[in-house]
Amino acid sequence: HENTLALPVGTTLDRFIMRKQEDFPYATGELSQLLRDLALAAKIVNRDVNRAGLSSIIGSMGQENVQGEQQQKLDVEANIRFIRALTNGQEACAVLSEEEDDIIHTGNCQGRYVVAIDPLDGSSNIDVNVSIGTIFSIYRRVSPAGQQATREDFLQGGRAQVAAGYILYGSSTMMVYTTGAGVVGFTYENSLGEFFLSHPSISIPRAGQVFSCNEGYWFDYPAYVREYLTQCKRDQLSGRYVGSLVADYHRNLLKGGIYLYPPTKKTPEGKLRLLYEGFPLAFLIEQAGGLAYAGTTPVLDIVPTDFHQRSPLFIGSADQVASLLAYAAETA
Ligand code: AHM
Ligand code: MG
Numbered sequence: 001h002e003n004t005l006a007l008p009v010g011t012t013l014d015r016f017i018m019r020k021q022e023d024f025p026y027a028t029g030e031l032s033q034l035l036r037d038l039a040l041a042a043k044i045v046n047r048d049v050n051r052a053g054l055s056s057i058i059g060s061m062g063q064e065n066v067q068g069e070q071q072q073k074l075d076v077e078a079n080i081r082f083i084r085a086l087t088n089g090q091e092a093c094a095v096l097s098e099e100e101d102d103i104i105h106t107g108n109c110q111g112r113y114v115v116a117i118d119p120l121d122g123s124s125n126i127d128v129n130v131s132i133g134t135i136f137s138i139y140r141r142v143s144p145a146g147q148q149a150t151r152e153d154f155l156q157g158g159r160a161q162v163a164a165g166y167i168l169y170g171s172s173t174m175m176v177y178t179t180g181a182g183v184v185g186f187t188y189e190n191s192l193g194e195f196f197l198s199h200p201s202i203s204i205p206r207a208g209q210v211f212s213c214n215e216g217y218w219f220d221y222p223a224y225v226r227e228y229l230t231q232c233k234r235d236q237l238s239g240r241y242v243g244s245l246v247a248d249y250h251r252n253l254l255k256g257g258i259y260l261y262p263p264t265k266k267t268p269e270g271k272l273r274l275l276y277e278g279f280p281l282a283f284l285i286e287q288a289g290g291l292a293y294a295g296t297t298p299v300l301d302i303v304p305t306d307f308h309q310r311s312p313l314f315i316g317s318a319d320q321v322a323s324l325l326a327y328a329a330e331t332a
Pocket of ligand 1: 120123243244246271
């Protein structure tokens, strides 16, 4: 069996997944197929995202898409694309989406996996041509195959994830994921319609020069967060905040940095969602050598109780997150 570490930059995603399959804990090929299904939907969403500026013009003329459906808002469209790909792929028995309150049963009762997904995150950035992303989290179901998926399948907790990742629709489109053995990144080549291995082994620098948060909420942040951020400023770190979680996260993952969505007075649990934002990005960051905390608890240790529950998020370079935690401990 080919050593995947030796697979060269430029290997296609399909080939990489195929070769890597034998390293998976359950080497039946089902998880591989699931990742390919997600990549297929990502290509379609990438195309839709690239046309976004035009489709608002064309859409206003009441045009229909290839399926004969009226043009939808892009985040609704992305939701449809991913659910359709996962349904047709037949490996996922159910999907939990940011776009829908309840579990979506795909009808594939034999499918061994469930997927929690934020199909298109950063909605405020869609209309203004700024990077947006998709975030996904995969579990092996705990309910018996052959039956409908249950709540418990989605509430196993972050440490039970078998794979997680994101797609960034940026100046290039990238897919970055982990199956629990490091983090790999693929860059999309539009004209060929393929993802190519571009980042064979991603690890986050122990510390970076960036902090990312919405400083508009400064006066609502806990004192320890303000003290930590004040220290960042004394140290002349750069503030970088796109307002698209995937974009901010991706930059910090490659360059080093910390992303903060703290609890505020108005939103004591912050804004971000645990099951399809916090958990997958925390799994990835730990695989890349970084840390993810929700206040003073590791994100992956939170016991989830609700599909759409929120959680604060401090995530990024290990030294920077540790330094924030030290400020939290002082004020505790
Ligand atoms: P959305 O669900 O409206 O897309 O919001 C999610 C986004 C994240 O991508 C981003 O990190 C965060 O919301 C920004 O929130 P804020 O505008 O409060 O700083
Ligand atoms: Mg979101």
